[in-house]
Amino acid sequence: MKFIQGGHRIIFFALFSIVAVIYLARLFFLQVVEDRYKISANSNVLRRITDYPSRGLIYDRNGKLMVYNEAVYDLMIVPKDVKNIDTTDFCKLIGITIEDFSKKFQKAKIYSPYKASIFEKQLSAQTYASFQEKLYKFNGFYCQPRTIRKYPDAIAAHLLGYLGEVDEKVVERNQYYQMGDYIGISGVEQSYEKELRGRRGVRYALVDVFNREKGKFEEGRYDTISVAGENLSLTLDAELQLYAEQLMQNKLGSVVAIEPSTGEILAMVNGPTYDPNLLVGRVRSKNYVTLLKDTLKPLFNRAMQAYYPPGSTFKLTGALSALEENIISPGTSYAHVFTVGSKSVKCHPHPPIALEGSIQYSCNPYFCNVFRSFVESNKYGSSENGYRTWRKYVNSFGIGVKIGVDMPHELKGLVPSVEFYDKIYGKGRWKASTIYSLGIGQGELGITPLQMANITCIIANKGFYYTPHVVKKIGERKNDTRNLLEKHFCLVKPQTFNVVIDGMQRVVEAGTARNASLIKDSIVVCGKTGTAENPHGKDHSLFVCFAPRENPKIVIAVMVENSGFGATWAVPIASLMMEKYLLDTIKRPDVEKRMMEGNLLPDYYYRSLQLQQQKTDTAAIAKKDSLLVVQVNTSFGKSSSYNGKAKP
Amino acid sequence: MRRQRSIFQNIDWITVLLYFVMVIAGWLNIYAAVFNQQHDNIFDVTQNYGRQLMWILTALVLIVFVLVIDGKFFDAFAYVVYGVSIISLIAVLFLGHEVAGSKSWFRFGSFGIQPAEFAKFATALALAKYLSTMGIRFSETRTKITCVAMIVIPMLLILLENETGVALVFSSFVLVLYREGLSGGLLLLGVLAVALFILSLVLPKMTLIIALSIIAVVILLLFRNKTLVLPIAGILILSVGVVFSVDYVFHNVLEKHQKKRIDVLLGKETDLKGAGYNLNQSLIAIGSGGFCGKGYLQGTQTKFDFVPEQSTDFIFCTVGEEWGFIGSAVVILLFLSLLFRI
Numbered sequence: 001m002k003f004i005q006g007g008h009r010i011i012f013f014a015l016f017s018i019v020a021v022i023y024l025a026r027l028f029f030l031q032v033v034e035d036r037y038k039i040s041a042n043s044n045v046l047r048r049i050t051d052y053p054s055r056g057l058i059y060d061r062n063g064k065l066m067v068y069n070e071a072v073y074d075l076m077i078v079p080k081d082v083k084n085i086d087t088t089d090f091c092k093l094i095g096i097t098i099e100d101f102s103k104k105f106q107k108a109k110i111y112s113p114y115k116a117s118i119f120e121k122q123l124s125a126q127t128y129a130s131f132q133e134k135l136y137k138f139n140g141f142y143c144q145p146r147t148i149r150k151y152p153d154a155i156a157a158h159l160l161g162y163l164g165e166v167d168e169k170v171v172e173r174n175q176y177y178q179m180g181d182y183i184g185i186s187g188v189e190q191s192y193e194k195e196l197r198g199r200r201g202v203r204y205a206l207v208d209v210f211n212r213e214k215g216k217f218e219e220g221r222y223d224t225i226s227v228a229g230e231n232l233s234l235t236l237d238a239e240l241q242l243y244a245e246q247l248m249q250n251k252l253g254s255v256v257a258i259e260p261s262t263g264e265i266l267a268m269v270n271g272p273t274y275d276p277n278l279l280v281g282r283v284r285s286k287n288y289v290t291l292l293k294d295t296l297k298p299l300f301n302r303a304m305q306a307y308y309p310p311g312s313t314f315k316l317t318g319a320l321s322a323l324e325e326n327i328i329s330p331g332t333s334y335a336h337v338f339t340v341g342s343k344s345v346k347c348h349p350h351p352p353i354a355l356e357g358s359i360q361y362s363c364n365p366y367f368c369n370v371f372r373s374f375v376e377s378n379k380y381g382s383s384e385n386g387y388r389t390w391r392k393y394v395n396s397f398g399i400g401v402k403i404g405v406d407m408p409h410e411l412k413g414l415v416p417s418v419e420f421y422d423k424i425y426g427k428g429r430w431k432a433s434t435i436y437s438l439g440i441g442q443g444e445l446g447i448t449p450l451q452m453a454n455i456t457c458i459i460a461n462k463g464f465y466y467t468p469h470v471v472k473k474i475g476e477r478k479n480d481t482r483n484l485l486e487k488h489f490c491l492v493k494p495q496t497f498n499v500v501i502d503g504m505q506r507v508v509e510a511g512t513a514r515n516a517s518l519i520k521d522s523i524v525v526c527g528k529t530g531t532a533e534n535p536h537g538k539d540h541s542l543f544v545c546f547a548p549r550e551n552p553k554i555v556i557a558v559m560v561e562n563s564g565f566g567a568t569w570a571v572p573i574a575s576l577m578m579e580k581y582l583l584d585t586i587k588r589p590d591v592e593k594r595m596m597e598g599n600l601l602p603d604y605y606y607r608s609l610q611l612q613q614q615k616t617d618t619a620a621i622a623k624k625d626s627l628l629v630v631q632v633n634t635s636f637g638k639s640s641s642y643n644g645k646a647k648p
Numbered sequence: 649m650r651r652q653r654s655i656f657q658n659i660d661w662i663t664v665l666l667y668f669v670m671v672i673a674g675w676l677n678i679y680a681a682v683f684n685q686q687h688d689n690i691f692d693v694t695q696n697y698g699r700q701l702m703w704i705l706t707a708l709v710l711i712v713f714v715l716v717i718d719g720k721f722f723d724a725f726a727y728v729v730y731g732v733s734i735i736s737l738i739a740v741l742f743l744g745h746e747v748a749g750s751k752s753w754f755r756f757g758s759f760g761i762q763p764a765e766f767a768k769f770a771t772a773l774a775l776a777k778y779l780s781t782m783g784i785r786f787s788e789t790r791t792k793i794t795c796v797a798m799i800v801i802p803m804l805l806i807l808l809e810n811e812t813g814v815a816l817v818f819s820s821f822v823l824v825l826y827r828e829g830l831s832g833g834l835l836l837l838g839v840l841a842v843a844l845f846i847l848s849l850v851l852p853k854m855t856l857i858i859a860l861s862i863i864a865v866v867i868l869l870l871f872r873n874k875t876l877v878l879p880i881a882g883i884l885i886l887s888v889g890v891v892f893s894v895d896y897v898f899h900n901v902l903e904k905h906q907k908k909r910i911d912v913l914l915g916k917e918t919d920l921k922g923a924g925y926n927l928n929q930s931l932i933a934i935g936s937g938g939f940c941g942k943g944y945l946q947g948t949q950t951k952f953d954f955v956p957e958q959s960t961d962f963i964f965c966t967v968g969e970e971w972g973f974i975g976s977a978v979v980i981l982l983f984l985s986l987l988f989r990i
Contacts, residue, residue: 012827013988020984024977030935031973037935045948206948214952 046217050178051201054147056229058160058188058196060238061264061472067160069147072281073128077119079109082140090138093131094120122148122281148280149189155242157276158301159268159407159470161187164284176200186301188470190408192232195474195481201226233473235264243580244269247573247592250599252561253540254302256453257577260546260555263457263466263484265405266581268450271560272298296604304410307446308559311530312566313544314441315367317455318374319355319500321393324492327374330355330499338368340433359503360511362529364440371439375432383431384418391415396490398454398465399447406469406482414446442533452544453557459501460526460546460555462494501526505549512567515591516545516575521583524549527574529566538562538603543570547578554581563600659715663989670982671707674963675700680945681959681966696959726777730798733770736763737805750810764814767802774798775821779828786829795825812906844887848894849910860887926962929955934968934976941972 030037058067075094082105091101104119111117119141123131128143135141149163164185166177177183183197184190201224204217216223237257244255248271257267272294278287291299300306322328333354338345347363358366375386395401400415416438421430437443447455450468457465464487471479504526508516512529519525527545534540541560546552556577558570572591579586586592679690679697692698736754740763744751753760775798778784784791803818826835848856864884868876898907912927933949942948947969949955955965968976 008827008829008832011832012823015823016984016987020980023980027934027968027973027976027980030931031937031968031976032939034935037932038938040932041936041949045952045954207952 045206047205047207047213049203049205051203051226052146053198053200053226053228055149056192056196056198057231059231059233060236060241061234061266062237062239063233064238065152066156066234066236066238068150068152070150071125071145072122072148073125073143074118074146075120075123075131076116076142076144077105077108078114078116078140078142079105080113080140082138085138085140089134093134094123094127096120116142122146124281149276150280151276153238153242154275154277155238155245155273156236156268157274157279158270158299158303159187159236159265160276161185161189161407162276162279162284163189186409187407188232188234191406192471192474196229196232198229199224199227230475232471235259235262235266235470235472236268237266237581240577240581241267241269244573244577245273247576247595248273248560249596250601251563251569252296252302252600252604253559253563254306254449255556255558255573255577256303256449257554257556257581258453258457258468260457260460260465260552263468264472265468265470266554267577268303268470270298270300270302272296274298296601301409302559303449304405304407306448307411307414308449308452308540308542308561309443309445309532309534310441310447310452311532311540311542312362312364312441313452313455313528313530313542313557314445314447315359315362315439316459316500316504316528317394317397317399318367318370318439319359319503320459320492320496321390322370322374323355323496323499324393325374325377325379325389327377328355328370332370333358334366334369336363336365338365338372338436340436345436356499356503356506359500359528360506362507362512367439368436369439371436372432375435384428386432387421387435388418391417393491396492397458398488398490399445399451403451403454403465404467404482405450406467406471406479406484410450411448413448413451414444416444420444441530449557449559452542452559453555456544456546456555456557458490459497459504460552462497462501463492464489501549504528504545508545512565513543513545513571513575515567515571516543516578518547518575518578518582523547523578523582525575525578527571529571531564531566534562536562538564541568541570542566543574545574545578547582554578560600562603569595569598660989663986666982666986666989670979670986671704673967673979673982675704676944677963677966677970678959680947680970681963683945700959722773723777726773730770730774733763733767734802734805737767737802737809739763741805741808744809752806752809752811752814762814764802764806764809764811767806768814768817771799771802771818771821772824775824786825792830841890844890845894848891849898853891856891857888860884860891926956930962930965933965937969937972937976939973941968941970941975944970946970 054069057065057069060066087098087101091098096104108117108119123143132143135143151157151160161184163182166179166181166183168179170183171177171179184193189196203220203223206214206217240257244257244267248255248269251271253271255267255269256265258265274291278284278291319328323330331354333352336347336352345365345368347361347365350357350361350363353361353363353366355366357363371390374390375383377386380386380389391400394415400413402410402412404410416435421435424430425434435443438445454465454468457468466487467482467484469479469482469484471481473479474481505524507513507529508525508527509519513527516525516527525545525547526549527543530540530542530544532540532542539562541563542558543566544555544557546555554577556574558574558577560569560573563569572595576586576588576592576595579588675697678700682696690697691701693702740752740754743754745753745755745760747753752762752764754763775795778794778798779786779791786792786795799818799821803815806815806818822830822835822838826832851859861884864880867880898910902910929949933947933955936942936949937947947966949965949969955962964976964979967979971978
């Protein structure tokens with residue numbers, strides 16, 4: 001101490017004090033002022049662990065299981081722990097190549113050497129079993145159970161829909177989802193996503209630097225328990241659906257069956273369809289691309305999205321509207337020809353007939369005349385107003401508007417507006433005779449098979465419909481999600497329907513659809529065939545029907561693309577389905593065999609070649625008249641005026 | 649007996665108290681830092697805290713031993729101790745055990761001895777002995793050179809062992825020398841040189857040179873003394889030289905990891921997974937403590953090993969996290985008081 005000089009000593013202490021003060025100031029800032037580090041500390045030690053609930057099962061209306069969950073196993077990897085494993089053996093077990101292995105390993109390592117990540121998605125139970133046996137040899141790997149959807153009967157693919165991983169957009173829009181979650185992408189899986197998925201649980205665990213769990217965070221105060229998804233009971237009759245799919249195999253088109261007294265969809269078939277089991281698990285993306293590339297468009301939900309010209313089935317709507325507006329009466333008859341300038345619409349020889357007979361024989365001139373009488377009626381002052389009223393009636397039958405079915409991606413159909421025709425022909429330069437083909441369901445009309453069935457429901461119910469829907473019960477309670485118990489009335493009064501229904505009965509008993517009669521079993525069937533001209537080749541074969549006449553139990557609309565007369569394909573298919581549903585036996589095995597084995601696909605392949613040619617042609621037209629092309633692209637029913645051929 | 653009493657009478661009890669408070673606080677915090685459920689006995693010698701206790705007790709014995717031994721013993725053996733430690737520093741270069749790139753440990757089974765640690769104490773002892781020798785005056789240039797040599801020799805040896813950190817500790821002997829009468833100017837010069845080094849890493853060269861020139865001009869204008877012109881100009885030129893040579897030193901003399909550490913420290917780089925990991929994690933640990941801390945044994949960052957070298961180099965994180973600002977301040981003030989007492 002003797003050498004210490006006073007001045008130096010003070011500076012010496014001052015220096016230390018300054019350093020201490022600087023430390024204290026910095027600490028104060030770090031610990032008291034700044035709270036960034038408190039947040040970082042939490043994200044360091046708190047791990048959100050998601051507890052996935054199992055997705056709801058789906059049953060048909062009779063309690064038959066249609067969709068269930070099968071356990072699969074995500075193979076997880078912690079790269080740091082992977083040591084001395086037999087790569088060849090490993091790759092053989094899970095079915096990947098050595099190159100795949102090193103690629104995946106690198107990817108996982110880049111993500112994090114300590115944190116577990118998915119090495120291989122969704123190993124099947126069998127693979128898992130054989131892998132699990134040797135798991136002790138593969139340090140750093142473990143399996144995490146997950147579930148995928150399974151479809152025991154492999155039916156109703158479009159209606160049920162499929163699942164897929166959420167994309168960034170969904171995550172951004174909806175806080176519930178996180179990357180890696182699955183979500184319903186179409187069909188019931190999408191529209192009832194909320195009910196099916198249940199509620200995810202979350203628990204917060206404390207983890208150390210190696211991501212090992214060290215216990216609950218604050219005794220689990222912030223943890224939530226997962227809630228399993230609710231089971232759905234569909235309105236669908238799985239047996240009927242399967243039968244209809246068998247009848248529609250190797251055909252393009254669609255079948256929709258509805259219980260008119262409730263709006264419950266009993267069957268909804270698309271041809272071609274696909275096995276829903278193809279769009280799950282590891283093979284999903286590969287199969288999806290294959291299906292997408294198929295020229296017959298198996299992924300296309302024709303029942304709800306394809307626009308077809310309704311053809312003669314549309315005559316019913318026209319007749320009902322005209323009756324209600326007192327344009328015609330049941331006794332009205334017209335000359336047996338419809339003439340526009342030099343063109344004339346004729347029919348096959350039959351005696352001059354009134355409305356009922358005209359429906360029975362599907363008389364084209366008659367309904368062209370009805371349409372003209374309606375649109376040109378003095379009541380409305382101008383054909384523009386006349387058409388507007390006509391359109392209002394058509395809309396009230398659920399055409400050109402969305403019906404509100406409980407499945408996504410429903411299209412509303414096409415009924416041209418006044419403005420549409422003004423654009424094409426010029427304001428005031430068109431009248432009924434310009435667009436008369438609408439009267440017989442041709443022209444610019446586009447109607448989905450679901451809408452065809454719904455129109456038939458309105459007729460069967462004499463004036464109203466319940467929104468067609470596919471989910472009957474959610475869990476144990478009745479499906480109350482979408483105003484399903486509300487009657488929707490069309491503009492036509494109940495008593496007006498009788499004469500049209502009489503006509504429909506005669507169509508089946510003595511008209512174009514004699515094949516569909518179940519009179520021997522004392523069931524009165526009412527129906528109407530259609531043979532829709534279209535620009536894609538042979539006429540579409542159509543049939544709509546309901547039975548029994550009193551207290552109808554089922555409405556069926558059948559649409560078989562490019563197959564000819566309504567009576568050839570659509571009528572037998574619909575009648576077999578009625579037999580199946582109402583009588584539960586098939587008494588005409590020969591017809592059944594002919595329908596099931598009928599293969600129209602070669603025609604379609606030929607057609608698709610033609611269609612490609614046509615695309616090149618329309619591309620040329622596109623430059624001239626963009627409006628028309630829009631028409632071509634959005635509907636199957638391109639403006640095709642009637643050429644005068646007889647149409648049963 | 650009388651002799652004994654006089655020793656205990658001479659003891660600075662406040663320093664002893666400070667010492668014991670710090671030792672026990674250290675031990676408790678090491679226990680918190682490596683705390684785990686399986687070994688919750690603080691006396692468990694298989695764990696770091698158990699071993700720490702062993703060392704504390706050993707040190708106590710040594711303290712008593714040192715107190716009892718006559719001061720003349722140290723007087724006599726100071727140079728011997730210094731010599732032995734220099735020899736061991738040389739020996740470790742050849743016989744040492746390499747740990748993480750530095751060769752500074754002798755290994756004896758599970759125990760290790762780092763001669764560099766002993767060298768610190770040996771140098772201090774030898775320096776004290778030298779300066780207290782009769783007839784030695786610190787004001788003499790010869791004395792100064794001898795002192796510097798005594799410090800620089802072990803320092804260089806340690807640098808050769810690649811223990812830059814320990815070697816830097818030796819530079820703190822400058823403070824001791826200052827207290828013994830070293831000119832304050834030298835100290836100031838050193839501080840300024842370090843400041844210049846750091847500034848030239850952070851700021852663009854031209855900005856720094858312009859700033860230095862302005863300072864020089866301002867000083868000249870303030871004092872208006874012609875004799876100052878030359879030295880100030882000299883210092884200015886020297887500083888500019890330093891500024892330009894810093895880049896070279898930084899890129900060619902320093903090791904890659906050293907460069908990185910400096911960059912991270914200066915905030916020029918945020919390599920959170922590499923060199924910046926320790927820094928960032930310690931900031932998180934200390935910063936999350938708040939004013940009062942999370943409570944003893946409640947620290948999550950330290951308990952779950954987010955900060956490496958938790959029980960040794962980064963023990964302050966445990967204090968910061970579990971005891972908060974209050975605890976950290978107490979530790980700093982304890983150190984300051986101890987420094988003032990010595």
